[in-house]
Amino acid sequence: MFLKVLALASLVSAETGESSKDTIGVRGVSPGNATFYIPDEDGMFACLAYPDIKISFDRVNDNYCDCPDGSDEPGTSACSNGYFYCAGSGNFLPSRYVDDGVCDYDLCCDGSDEPAGECENRCAEYEQEKENERHKFLQHLDKGRQIRHSYIHEAALRKEALRNKTTELEKEYNELTTKLKNLKVDYARIREEDSDSTADADSLQALGALRKTMNTAQKQYKKLYKELVDALDSYNKINLAMKKMVEEYNPNFNDPAVKECIKEWISIPKLPAVIDYQPFTYDENLFSKIKIMSYDTQQLNQASWFEQLQSMVSEFLGAWVPVSESSQIKNVGSVRAQAVKDVIDDSVIELKEMKKELAIAKKSLKLDSDFWGPDEVGRALEDICLTTTTSEGNDIEVCLFGQARMGNSNSVVSLGTSRGIREEKGHIVIDFVSGDPCVYGISRTLKVVFECGDVHQLNSISEVDACVYVINGTSPLGCAPVAAHELPGSDIHDEL
Amino acid sequence: MQFLHLVQLALYVQTCFAVKEWMFRKCSQNPFCQRNLDYAEAPPGGVYSMTNLNFDNLKNITGVITKRLDSAEAEAAVGANADGFVELPFRLELVNDNTLRFLVDESGRKIVDRDLENVLSSERFSPEQYVLDYDLIEKWRPTREPEMAASETGFRMLYGKTLNSRVDVEYSPPKLTFTHNGEEVLRINDDYLFNLEHLRKKQASDPMSWWTDRFDKHTDRRVRGPESVALDTKFMNFAHVFGIPEHADSFVLRKTDFTGDVHEPYRLFNVDIFQYDTNSVMPMYGSIPFMLAQRPGAAAGVFWLNSADTYVDIGQQHTRNTRAHWISETGKMDVFVFVGDSMKDLLSSYGYVTGTSAMPQMFALGYHQCRWNYRTQEELLEVDKKMDEHNVPYDVIWLDIEWTEKRKYFEWNLENYPDPELMMKKLEAKNRQLVVLNDPHIRVEPGYEPYDEIVNGPAILDNRGKKAFVGHCWPGQSIWIDGLNPEAVDKWTKLCAKGTPIGLDANNLHLWSDMSEPSVFSGSETTAYKDLVHYGGFQHRDVHNVYGHTVFDLTTEALKRRYEGKKRPFVLTRSFFAGSQRFGPAWTGDNQAEWPYLQSATSTILSLGVAGMPFVGADVGGFFKNPDLELQIRWYQAGCYYPFFRAHAHEDSDYREPYLLDSPFFDAVQRAIQLRYQLMPEYYTLFHEASIELKPILRPLLYEFPDSPEIYTTEDEFMIGSSLLAMPVVTKNAHNVLLFVPDDELYWYDYSVGQIIPGSPLQINVGMDTMPLFVRGGSVVFTKQRMRRNTKAMARDPYTVIVAFDKDGHAKGHVYVDDGETYAYENGDYIDFEIELTEEGLIGRALHTAPGYEHLYIEKVKFYGGDVVETPYARMETEALEESFLMRTQPQDYGYSFENAHLPISSDWFIRIY
Structure with a gap:
């Protein structure tokens, strides 16, 4: 009995050479399974997952698959569902890699997956490589963790700063709101006081309306100008893309859609010198001047100038400004009232901006680890x-x-x-x-x-x-x- | 109005992803074709006569066909003699036992053009030196002297091994009638469509289209004027004809004249036909002007050896005759007529004329993984790794055009592939191969070696014959190598050699020759202008269809030299011609991920197979667009049978490598690929047969069962060799398929479970993973059942053999084995082993044996037993009685098996079965 096992073991090692020295006897068997690969008293082997199925032990590794689980052929490729244990790497590989003429060093560093003499043992260098890799990884991990830790610290600081900023902003916002309330009271009072002095009420009214028109026109112009710039930008991009297509399209693709598109494009008149387009620069000063002039009560007497201005403005800006606004003349109030009104208007704008800023800060604060990640670390990398x-x-x-x-x-x-x-x-x-x-x-x-x-x-x-x-x-x-x-x-x- | 708008839009969307028909000349837009169709309406009589026959050598009868002209035409003709005749020397040559060649030329030609008279050849062009296999022709010379009897009006000649074929020749008008085994099979010029437009000087009265015309924004000037050749060949009592690939059409050729449903002739004109349609007679990438017909007991074939633009108009006559009207723009009239008992005879005879199929390396039969493009070295190696991890066997990975720097072939893009040599070494360590794209056009860039080498050397020249023609292709401005120029192969060899950038020192690099129609983006009909000048002073119009073939030839030769003649080269071509089978595989070009293309692929492959181009395949999955899961799976289940089995995808398509699929879809694809590897011994044996006799790998049923006319038109089933019948599922949402099997006398067994099928027609339910495959009773099929990662990994594995009983309990089959790589087999280093089942038992015979294969053996024999009721005893008997032993027999659902049999395939044995 003992002799037979020995004989088999020596047979297997003769076949597989060096590699089998690491395992006990039967090729491709792991140390943990070695005890199953000894013939029982009847000289039989029991399939590992199907112990009821017993085959004569000489059918183990006879290069023919007998067990449904492939366990009778750990050292050959006979069973498609079998596994080979590689001692050098200490892991299993699918039987299909056994004796297929390829040294699968990545999976089996000692080369025992191939017949003896075909592959060298590269475990030492693989071990070294693995060790290096592990070492490198650990280094990275270590350093990375330190950095991450510093991020967490930084994130906390930033959160604190944001919180402080929010508090401050809220305070400023409240103060300004109060100020605005007072201003509005002042304004009402002045308007009350002014209600009688209508020395040149018509002119004042007209001026007020004009000023408003100018403001509206200014806004409209800015908006239109921005739209124009955007449109030109789009046009330039389309132009470049089309130019590229016209020059580089592959006629082999013979795509009628492409050809049609190119033909169409060529037929569309191009904007002159699109690339060198110099946009009309919006003259801030002009508008300021007009505004200032409209405040200058000394000018009020020069009615003809005023009329000219009014007609000029309505002519040039009329197209942009809704008729109702330009023609409707309201009693806006005196110059003094106007000054207060200006402050009020500015404050309203400032409040609006503050509110926006506050909302952003609050939103950022409200976002928690679901957005910023564990420990809200992302804040540091915002x-x-x-x-x-x-x-x-x-x-x-x-x-x-x-x-x-x-x-x-x-x-x-x-x-x-x-x-x-x-x-x-x-x-x-x-x-x-x-x-x-x-x-x-x-x-x-x-x-x-x-x-x-x-x-x-x-x-x-x-x-x-x-x-x-x-x-x-x-x-x-x-x-x-x-x-x-x-x-x-x-x-x-x-x-x- | 709104509604109308929508309808128009819908129509537009439907058609915009199809071929641009208007880019390609129809017959009516090609003056030479239309002239001959007009000629066929009312062929004039009394024009042509045979005279001056010389019967000194009956295997090579010569003479002259005179063409009678009226006085005005005689004046116009360049080479008319004093009597107003143009002389057309002809020869009738018995090439081999089954093959007669009828070759007609024109004498007295000269170029009437001051600029070109010293540039152009005055001869009519024949591609024969590129196409014919003179060694094989020599080897298969006729075995028997023909017998001849002449009269005043003609002669009759008996030929063939048993003088069972006959040709009757009438002199005026010339007419040839072929008879085989006493039955008429073919007539030539029965309808007097024989027409050879002789060279003439331009006359003021000539229609303009004879000399020049304009198509697709290009003017074609024909300095030699009209010079077409045309002929009718009538297949007598044959309802169907086959062949003349390549078309994305049914395997059975349709009637294209007024008797059919498509009123446009089949065209043979190699073009880069972008997004081609199915069910179309339009030209494609390759051309083989070889047509076959078969009926029980007789077969006839015609090979029209002409490389110019060609149309073939097919019509039905007198219900049972099929007429083919061959029309070519220029060249000699060169017709090979094959007769035989069946298509098999025609194909082997054709093979002895144009060559048999190259024996590929074993890896070429494995699965090929391709995509436009694996963009980086890293990505390619990742694909390789994933294939292993998911246990998807494959042999070859491919790089499309983006492997190059600026689309300059022979130069790696080192940014994306920083160390190609290492990359190839890594693949080689797993016994895998790399194929890179290498086209015949060369970027115009002084200083770039291939350009410098070719621009003043073997390049296609402009229409003045002065300097290299420059056109537009992938790299932008390009020149083209002239494959007809004998210098070309040395240049190409030098560029492909080891140590140069293209392949460095890798041993596993191979090439893919694409765009070789040639595809010229800036050209007319996407190809070269017809007036460009080639080596020898021939115009492109003369050589067009053989151009891709010459590029294929020189690329294969360059690679063979790269490996010092030690390894069989692997080159894939898109364009091909008759004779291209000698070099390697072709594929069916840029198909689409749509069901009709899957269906059409089988027909095209069968058509190519019977026309002598067996090593072919279609892009699995479809090149353009994205296949849905079902289509992708079905395509793998059909594609795994293609002789050339490659998955490919367009740049704009999603990645679709098999391992990207989830179970159970992945399992179905994996199973299909594994089936191909199981059948590898069978495939390799079939490729060997194709290299001997040009037998197709995939065979239409009519090839194997010529006596069953009811299956002549079947093209959704096919045979793999002679033992296996496959019926891939190629329709969407299929729940079942209807199987017809030929010949009731045979047993058929399900391949995987061995169950005998009850009869035909048979409805088979098909699930997503069903692959209907059957073993023909009476055959023996060699398989390898261990699933490895590629063919090389399987080399040492033992066989599992299926022995399928016929009605009498007999079976027979063989396997061919060699080293799978070198030419050693030519010196006898191979195994041919036969197994036969008789009443006594199982016989193993080494038909041929060589040392070095002793380790190969059969581990299991499966007997698909039909009506076996009892598992027999089986004893291996040897001369030394003490060595005899009992086989381990085991009862099975299908019959019985020999387990762990250990039967060698390099020496004889006998197993007595009790």
């Missing part, structure tokens, strides 16, 4: 943007808590707006949603996945689905404390 380049040469900019954009000098598209930090499978993930639409009108979305690293870095980008992008990167953000078993190189297990 304004950080990372960049990378795609293999096609497009630039990508990812502002972690703002917008993500992709593009080149000709065009830029939004990949979405940050939804804040979340965790997924041990990694830190930031999703960007509702980006610019791409094909079929789907909004672009981006998912940035950070592994632990001591620097912020974006690595590969891939479009995993239409308009769905994923970027992998490293960041100290990803260095959350991890359990020891998640460290690389610790995936050694000894049993099937």
Whole structure:
């Protein structure tokens, strides 16, 4: 009996050479399973998962599959569901890799997956490599965690500062509100006092109306000008894109839509010298002058000038200003009242801005770890943007808590707006949603996945689905404390 | 009004993703074609006569066909003799036992153009030196002297191994009638459509279109004027004809004249036909002007050896005859007529003329993973890794055009692939191969070596024949290598050599020759202008269809030299011609991820197979657009049978590597790929047969069952070799398929479970993972059942053999094995092993054996037993009685099996079955 086992063991080791010295007897069996690979008193082997099925022990590793679970052929490729134990790496690999002419050092560093003499033992260098990797990883982890820790500290500081700012703002806001209330009382009083002195009431009224018209016109002009600039910008972009298409389109694609589009484009008259377009510069001074003149009561006597001005304004600005406003003449009040009114108007605007600022600060404060991540660490990186380049040469900019954009000098598209930090499978993930639409009108979305690293870095980008992008990167953000078993190189297990 | 608007929009959307028909000349837009169709309306009599016949050598009868002209035309003709005749020397050559060649030329030609008289050749062009396989022709010379009897008006010649074929030749008008086994099979010029437009000087009265015309914004000037050749060949008593690929049309050719439903002839003109349509007679990337017809007991084929723009008009006559009207723009009239008992005979004879199929390396038969493009070295290696991790076997990974720097072939983009040599070494460590794209156009860029080498050397020249033609293709301004120029192969070899940027020192690099129609973006009909000048002073119009073939030839040769003749080269081509089978595989070009393209792929592959191009495939999954899950799975389930099995996807398509699928869809795809690997021994054996006799790999049923006319038009089922019948599911939402099996005398078994099928037609329920595949009773199929990562990994694995009983309990089959890589097999280093089941038992015969294969054995034999009721005893008998032993037999649902059999395939054995 004993002799037979020995004989088999020596047979197997003769076949598999060096590698089998590490295991006990039967090729491809792990130390933990070694006890099952000894013939029972009848010289039989019981399939591991089907102990009722017994086969003669000489059918173990005879390169023919007998057990439904493949356990009779740990050292050959006979069973498609079998596993081979590699002693050098201390792990299992699928039987299909056994004796297939490839030294799978990554899976089996001692080369025992192939017949003796075909592969060398590279465990030492793999061990070293693994050790280096582990060491490097631990270093990164350590450093990354330190940095992350400093972020948490910074985040807390920023939160505190924001809170202080909010308090201050609220205080200022209240003060200004009170001031405004008083001003309004003053204004009412002055208007009361002025109600009798109507020396040149008509002129004053007209002036007031004119001033209002001027303000409205000014606003309209600014708005229109901005729209014009935007439109020109769009036009330039379209022009560049079309130019590129006209020059570079691939006629092999023979797409009638493209050809039609190019033909159409060529037929549309182009804006003259679009690139060199010098926009009409809006003259702040002109408007100021007019305003000042309208205050100057000394001018009031020069009725003809005033009439000229009035007709000129209505002529030039009439198109922009609703008729009702320009023609309606209201009793606005005296110059004194006007001065107070100005202060009131300015205060209202200031209050509005303050309110906005306050709202933003409050919103930021209200966002908790669901947005900023654990310990609200993201606050420390609120304004950080990372960049990378795609293999096609497009630039990508990812502002972690703002917008993500992709593009080149000709065009830029939004990949979405940050939804804040979340965790997924041990990694830190930031999703960007509702980006610019791409094909079929789907909004672009981006998912940035950070592994632990001591620097912020974006690595590969891939479009995993239409308009769905994923970027992998490293960041100290990803260095959350991890359990020891998640460290690389610790995936050694000894049993099937 | 609003409604009308919407309707128009819908129509537009439907058509915008289809071929641009208006970009390609229809017959009516191609003056030479229309002239011949007009000619066919009322062919004039008494024009052509045969004279001066010389019967000294009956295997090569020569003579002259005279063309009689009226006095005005005689005046206009360049080469008319004093009697007003143009002389057309002809020859009738018995090439091999089944093949007669009828070749007509024109004498007295000269170029009447002051600028071009020293540039252009005055000869009519023949592509024969590029197409014919002279070694094989020599090897298969006729075995028997023909017998001849002449009269005043003609002669009759008996030929063939048993003189069972006959040709009757009438002199005036010339007419040839072929008879095989006493039955008439083919007539040539029965309808007097024989027309050879002789060279003539331009006359003021000539219609303008004879000399020049304008199409797609380009003016084609024909300095030689009209010079078309045309002929009718009538297949007598054949209802159907097949062949003349490549068309995305049914396997059975449609009637294209007034007798059919499509009133446009099939066109053979190699073009980069962007987003081609299915069910179309339009030209595609390759051309093989070879047509076949078969009926029980007789078959006839015609090979029209002409590389110019060609139309074939097919019509039905007298209900059972099928006429083909061949029309080519220029060139010689060169017709090979094959006769035989069946299509098999035609194809082997055609193979002995144009060459048999190249024996590929084993890896070429594995699964190929391709995409436009794996963008970086990192990405490519990631795909490789994922395939292993998910246990998807594959042999070859591909890089499309973006592997290059600025689309300059022969130069790596080192930014994206920083260390290509390391990348290839990593693949090589797993015995995997890399194929990169390498097209015949070269970017215009002085200083770029390929440009410098070719621009003043073997380039296609402009229409003055002065300097390299410059056109537009992928790299922008480009020049084209002239594959007809004998210098081309040395240049290409130099550029492909080891140590140069393209392949560095890698041993696993191979090439993909695309765009070789040639595709010229700025050209007319997306190809080169017809008046460009090639080597030898021929115009592009003469050589067009053989151009891609010459590029394929020189690329294959360059690669062969790169590997010092030690390894069989692998080059994939898109364009091809008759004879291209000698070099390697082709694929069916840029298809779409739509069901009709999946359906059409089978028909095209079958058509190519019977026309002598067996190593072909269609892009699995569809090139353009995105297949849905069902289509993707079904395409893998059909594609795994394609002789060339490659998945490919367009740049704008989503990634769709198999491992991106989830279970159970992944499982279905994985199973299909694994099935291909299981059948690898069978496929390799079939490729060997194709290299001997040009048998198709995928065969239409009519090829294997010529006596069953009821299955002649079946094209949704096919045979893989002679033992397996497959019926891929190619319709959406299919719940069942209706299977027809030929020949009631045969048993058919389900491939995987061995169950005998009850009869035909048979409705088979199909789930998502069902792949209807059947074993023909009486055959023996060799498989390998261990799932490895690629073909090389399987090399040492033992076989599982399926022995399928026929009605009498017999079966027979063989397997071919060699080293899968080198040419050592040519020196006898291979195994051919046959297994036969008889009443006595199972016989193993080494038909051919060589040392070094002793380790190969059969581990399991499965007997698909039909009506086996009892598991027998089986004893391996050897001469030394003490070595005899009992086989381990085991009852099975399908019959019984030999377990752990350990039967060698390099020496004989006998197993007695009791």
